[in-house]
Amino acid sequence: MQIIIRDHPSEVAELAAALVRAQILRKPECVLGLATGSTPVPLYGALARMSEDGLLDMSLVTSYNLDEYVGLAADHPQSYHTFMREHLFDRAGVRPDQAHLPDGAAGNPDAECIRYEAEIKAAGGIDLQILGIGLNGHIGFNEPSESFSKQTCAVELTQSTLQANRRFFGSDEEVPRRALTMGIGTIFGAREILLIAVGAGKADIIRRTVRGDITPQVPASVLQLHPNTRLLLDREAASAL
Numbered sequence: 001m002q003i004i005i006r007d008h009p010s011e012v013a014e015l016a017a018a019l020v021r022a023q024i025l026r027k028p029e030c031v032l033g034l035a036t037g038s039t040p041v042p043l044y045g046a047l048a049r050m051s052e053d054g055l056l057d058m059s060l061v062t063s064y065n066l067d068e069y070v071g072l073a074a075d076h077p078q079s080y081h082t083f084m085r086e087h088l089f090d091r092a093g094v095r096p097d098q099a100h101l102p103d104g105a106a107g108n109p110d111a112e113c114i115r116y117e118a119e120i121k122a123a124g125g126i127d128l129q130i131l132g133i134g135l136n137g138h139i140g141f142n143e144p145s146e147s148f149s150k151q152t153c154a155v156e157l158t159q160s161t162l163q164a165n166r167r168f169f170g171s172d173e174e175v176p177r178r179a180l181t182m183g184i185g186t187i188f189g190a191r192e193i194l195l196i197a198v199g200a201g202k203a204d205i206i207r208r209t210v211r212g213d214i215t216p217q218v219p220a221s222v223l224q225l226h227p228n229t230r231l232l233l234d235r236e237a238a239s240a241l
């Protein structure tokens with residue numbers, strides 16, 4: 001793991017955007033793995049601005065998002081489909097047919113997971129995977145568990161994740177309890193991984209991810225074994241290292 005620390009979250013976002021841009025310049029038809037959540041929002045803003053200013057061309061990029069809530073249709077205001085359209089795809093000119101997320105409204109979630117996994121493989125796998133990290137060490141929605149999930153799968157969200165997601169929904173009842181997520185194996189298959197974390201709240205889980213045991217109880221700890229992973233942190237997120 002390579003660890004890069006910047007003073008301020010805005011510098012983290014700028015560097016992340018520069019690394020994504022470098023990947024797209026190297027291989028304009030690359031396959032990106034994308035995350036949602038609050039952490040990558042400034043990164044997507046920077047990529048959108050670069051595209052609007054003519055400094056970045058994402059028209060040939062294919063993307064696969066990590067996850068989607070079970071039960072939310074693509075046009076639901078809190079779906080990750082909507083999030084990605086608003087924060088990146090519409091502004092950066094990523095065509096809908098090139099931007100993929102698991103279908104949270106699929107009638108058969110298990111079949112949808114098999115389909116999504118096969119589609120990523122058929123696209124040649126992921127060149128660069130962007131990750132955030134949950135307070136419990138989840139990546140995608142792979143929550144702490146007894147084993148590392150191999151492939152895209154349907155999961156129950158833990159109480160800590162439900163609480164963290166509550167802020168995006170009107171009431172407790174509206175917070176989805178299940179999600180479809182790339183598996184740890186899917187994520188690990190990416191040729192390059194860029195995990196971004198900012199803020200003091202992430203300091204403890206970053207320490208456990210980097211310095212702790214490799215265990216499915218801290219799903220992100222598996223990244224210690226990945227041959228090409230960067231952790232891009234601000235001072236606060238790195239403060240317990």
Ligand code: F6R
Pocket residue numbers: 034035036037038039040066067131132133134135138139140141
């Ligand atoms: C979302 C995802 C999650 C988030 C994590 C951190 O697609 O994969 O693992 O990255 O929950 O969320 P934020 O960035 O909101 O702290």
